[in-house]
Each structure stands twice: as structure tokens, then as C-alpha cells.
Amino acid sequence: MDLVFATNNQHKIKEIRPLIIDSINLLSLSDINCFEEIPETQHTLKGNASQKSHFVFDKFGVNCFADDTGLEIEALNGDPGVYSARYAGEGCSFQDNIEKVLLNMDGNINRKAKFTTVISLLLDGKEYFFEGFVNGIILTEKLGKEGFGYDPIFMPEGYNISFAEMTLEEKNKISHRAMAVNKLAAFLNLKPDNM
Numbered sequence: 001m002d003l004v005f006a007t008n009n010q011h012k013i014k015e016i017r018p019l020i021i022d023s024i025n026l027l028s029l030s031d032i033n034c035f036e037e038i039p040e041t042q043h044t045l046k047g048n049a050s051q052k053s054h055f056v057f058d059k060f061g062v063n064c065f066a067d068d069t070g071l072e073i074e075a076l077n078g079d080p081g082v083y084s085a086r087y088a089g090e091g092c093s094f095q096d097n098i099e100k101v102l103l104n105m106d107g108n109i110n111r112k113a114k115f116t117t118v119i120s121l122l123l124d125g126k127e128y129f130f131e132g133f134v135n136g137i138i139l140t141e142k143l144g145k146e147g148f149g150y151d152p153i154f155m156p157e158g159y160n161i162s163f164a165e166m167t168l169e170e171k172n173k174i175s176h177r178a179m180a181v182n183k184l185a186a187f188l189n190l191k192p193d194n195m
């Protein structure tokens with residue numbers, strides 16, 4: 001069956017493609033000629049994931065899912081959290097966001113942080129949610145060139161390299177997104193008629 005991943009973030013598509021079973025034909029927004037900016041105005045990850053999937057379902061009538069992800073930093077009272085994409089302001093780059101985090105965390109001993117992903121799946125008009133998270137710490141400088149977003153300054157618990165120093169396969173073994181997508185994939189596989 002066809003399933004649209006409602007994201008404008010190409011890195012996310014690259015990450016999850018290997019995690020989705022072959023019987024699912026994963027489509028991007030451009031595959032369905034959706035080139036609009038999808039609104040993301042809610043104040044929770046769940047709300048934003050749901051808003052993104054509903055936007056695509058309502059306009060295009062296709063089975064789809066969306067992911068909303070946030071990086072919560074304990075010493076910053078959970079910031080940037082649900083506002084992770086635009087932490088440094090409207091139209092900012094990954095680099096701008098990283099610089100703002102490093103500045104706000106300068107001299108802070110508590111480096112604890114957590115990535116959380118919430119997926120909203122809309123299948124035949126019914127909504128299902130899947131969640132994944134990973135704990136870690138915020139580094140004091142950027143390490144590595146892989147991945148995207150905050151990956152160069154996030155080191156997952158139990159590792160001594162950043163997400164940006166990992167291969168896609170390594171990140172996919174432990175990441176917030178992989179955990180949520182694996183739950184989605186297991187659910188799709190278990191559907192009785194296999195759709």
C-alpha cells in the first residue's frame with residue numbers, strides 16, 4: 001500500500017526509509033504534488049504531529065503519517081522542546097539553533113537532554129500515535145558531520161560519540177525517531193489484512 005510521510009525534512013525521509021517494510025510504498029510530499037508549507041502551530045509534539053498528518057489527509061485524502069520531534073534540555077527548563085525547529089527565530093538554520101543552545105548552555109554543568117519523536121498515523125481516517133525517545137547530553141562543541149539538526153551536539157547515553165559521528169545505521173539502532181518508526185512499522189505489519 002501507499003503511505004505518505006508528511007515531512008519537508010529530507011533527512012527524516014532518508015533515516016526512516018530503511019526502517020519501513022518493503023510492502024509499504026513510502027511516498028514523499030513531492031510524490032503527491034504537495035508543495036505547501038504545512039502549518040505547525042500547536043504547543044505539543046503530539047498536537048503538531050497530528051496537525052501535519054491531518055493537513056495532508058484533509059487535502060489529499062491519502063493514508064499518511066507525520067513526525068514531530070523536540071529536544072528537551074533539562075537546564076533550559078525543557079527548551080527548545082516543541083519549538084526546536086525555530087529556536088533561533090523564524091527562518092533560522094540548524095547552525096543558528098546549535099549556536100543558541102551552546103550559548104545558553106555555556107558554563108552549565110547539567111548537560112542532560114532528551115530527544116522525543118511523536119508520530120501521528122492517519123489510516124483510513126483513523127488516527128494512531130507512536131512515540132520514541134532517547135536520553136543523552138549536550139556537548140560543549142560540535143562533533144561530527146553526519147545527520148542533521150542538533151545531532152552534532154547530542155551524545156546519546158551509553159556512547160562516547162555524538163549522533164553526527166554515527167552512521168545512519170548506528171543512529172537508527174537507538175534514536176528517538178527509529179524507536180517511534182519501529183513501533184509504526186510493527187503496527188502496520190500486524191494489521192490483519194496487511195492493507
Ligand code: ITT
Binds near residue numbers: 008068147149163177
Ligand atoms: P517537518 O515538520 O517538515 O517534518 P522539521 O525539520 O520542521 O520537519 P520537526 O519540527 O519535527 O521537523 O523538528 C524540529 C527540529 O528538531 C528540526 O528542525 C531539527 O532541527 C531538530 N531535529 C528533529 N529530529 C532530529 C534528529 O533526529 N536529530 C537532530 N535534530 C533533530
